[in-house]
Amino acid sequence: MTKQEALFNYCLRLADTSLILAQRNAEWCGHGPFLEEDLALTNLSLDLIGQANSIYQYAAQVEGKARNEDDLAYHRSEREFLNTLIAEQSNGDYAKTILRQFFCDTFDFYFYAELVKSKDETLSAIAEKSIKEITYHLRHTSSWVERLGDGTEESHTRMQDALNEIWRFTGEMFEMNEVDTILIKEGIAVDLNSIKSKWESKSKEILDRATIKIPANAFMQRGSREAKHTEHLGFILAEMQSLPRALPDAKW
Amino acid sequence: MNKDSQGALWEVFVQKKPGQPYVHCGNLHAFDAEMALQNARDVYTRRNEGTALWVVPSASIVASSPEDIGPFFEPANDKVFRHPTFYKLPKEIKHM
Numbered sequence: 001m002t003k004q005e006a007l008f009n010y011c012l013r014l015a016d017t018s019l020i021l022a023q024r025n026a027e028w029c030g031h032g033p034f035l036e037e038d039l040a041l042t043n044l045s046l047d048l049i050g051q052a053n054s055i056y057q058y059a060a061q062v063e064g065k066a067r068n069e070d071d072l073a074y075h076r077s078e079r080e081f082l083n084t085l086i087a088e089q090s091n092g093d094y095a096k097t098i099l100r101q102f103f104c105d106t107f108d109f110y111f112y113a114e115l116v117k118s119k120d121e122t123l124s125a126i127a128e129k130s131i132k133e134i135t136y137h138l139r140h141t142s143s144w145v146e147r148l149g150d151g152t153e154e155s156h157t158r159m160q161d162a163l164n165e166i167w168r169f170t171g172e173m174f175e176m177n178e179v180d181t182i183l184i185k186e187g188i189a190v191d192l193n194s195i196k197s198k199w200e201s202k203s204k205e206i207l208d209r210a211t212i213k214i215p216a217n218a219f220m221q222r223g224s225r226e227a228k229h230t231e232h233l234g235f236i237l238a239e240m241q242s243l244p245r246a247l248p249d250a251k252w
Numbered sequence: 253m254n255k256d257s258q259g260a261l262w263e264v265f266v267q268k269k270p271g272q273p274y275v276h277c278g279n280l281h282a283f284d285a286e287m288a289l290q291n292a293r294d295v296y297t298r299r300n301e302g303t304a305l306w307v308v309p310s311a312s313i314v315a316s317s318p319e320d321i322g323p324f325f326e327p328a329n330d331k332v333f334r335h336p337t338f339y340k341l342p343k344e345i346k347h348m
Contacts, residue, residue, distance in 0.1 A: 034258040034259075034281060035280075035295075036258075036282065036291035039294050039298075040294040043294050043298060147283075
């Protein structure tokens with residue numbers, strides 16, 4: 001694998017995760033628990049789409065095959081997407097949506113803080129811009145995790161159920177492969193081992209405050225680094241890509 | 253608070269730039285001060301409307317009532333000498 005191929009793959013991993021998570025959250029648009037929270041989650045989605053857009057643009061440039069950001073988002077199939085498994089999990093109830101977002105926010109918070117130091121100037125600049133948005137996302141979602149976990153009996157049960165369901169998708173966020181090895185050597189990528197303990201202690205701090213417990217079963221599902229996904233991704237892409245695939249030249 | 257409650261009402265004030273007054277821009281629902289502040293950020297400052305926020309429980313606002321219009325405000329109508337219209341103001345002063 002060349003450095004260029006590794007960088008393209010790395011960008012897709014980041015952009016796909018932001019896009020798929022944004023698409024999932026956007027499913028709540030108009031259905032949020034109340035108006036203010038509906039707007040909050042939609043804002044968050046738009047931030048993620050903005051991040052995905054910038055990274056796809058750069059990925060297209062790195063690839064150098066005259067594709068653009070829309071081609072990468074709308075004209076690739078399930079087995080080409082490199083988003084993390086946690087990002088594609090179904091919304092479930094609001095507890096599950098918030099907890100999924102909280103785990104991703106916590107990851108992004110530490111990840112982008114490291115990516116700012118990347119020797120790749122474009123990725124560093126994107127990270128610098130994103131970190132402000134992510135800092136707010138994390139503040140918002142961590143207060144909701146705490147509020148629901150330590151809320152009523154019902155909200156506590158729902159938050160605990162959500163944790164039991166999605167905890168197993170958190171392990172592979174830190175998985176590294178040849179792409180990471182090549183890019184870490186170049187000073188471009190983030191060594192995910194370096195942020196894992198920060199992610200764990202932040203997650204534990206908030207989950208403790210939310211009075212919910214990490215499941216004892218330590219099994220972790222993996223696969224996204226090889227573009228192997230859960231059954232959900234195909235359905236997300238079918239919906240998200242239907243318009244540009246039916247009308248490839250459609251313009252806003 | 254009934255079962256369908258979306259929380260208490262809060263009034264939101266936005267400051268456009270440092271040094272300018274906080275201007276009332278609307279209200280929202282929230283269950284506590286931190287949530288009110290976050291909701292205010294998401295509902296009222298999405299499009300560069302400001303750089304600082306106040307949120308105040310609506311119940312803490314003391315308001316005059318419509319019946320007060322007469323005794324409170326009308327006596328000011330016929331006292332033109334209270335307005336600075338008899339002075340020549342320098343051009344530089346725009347908001348008097």
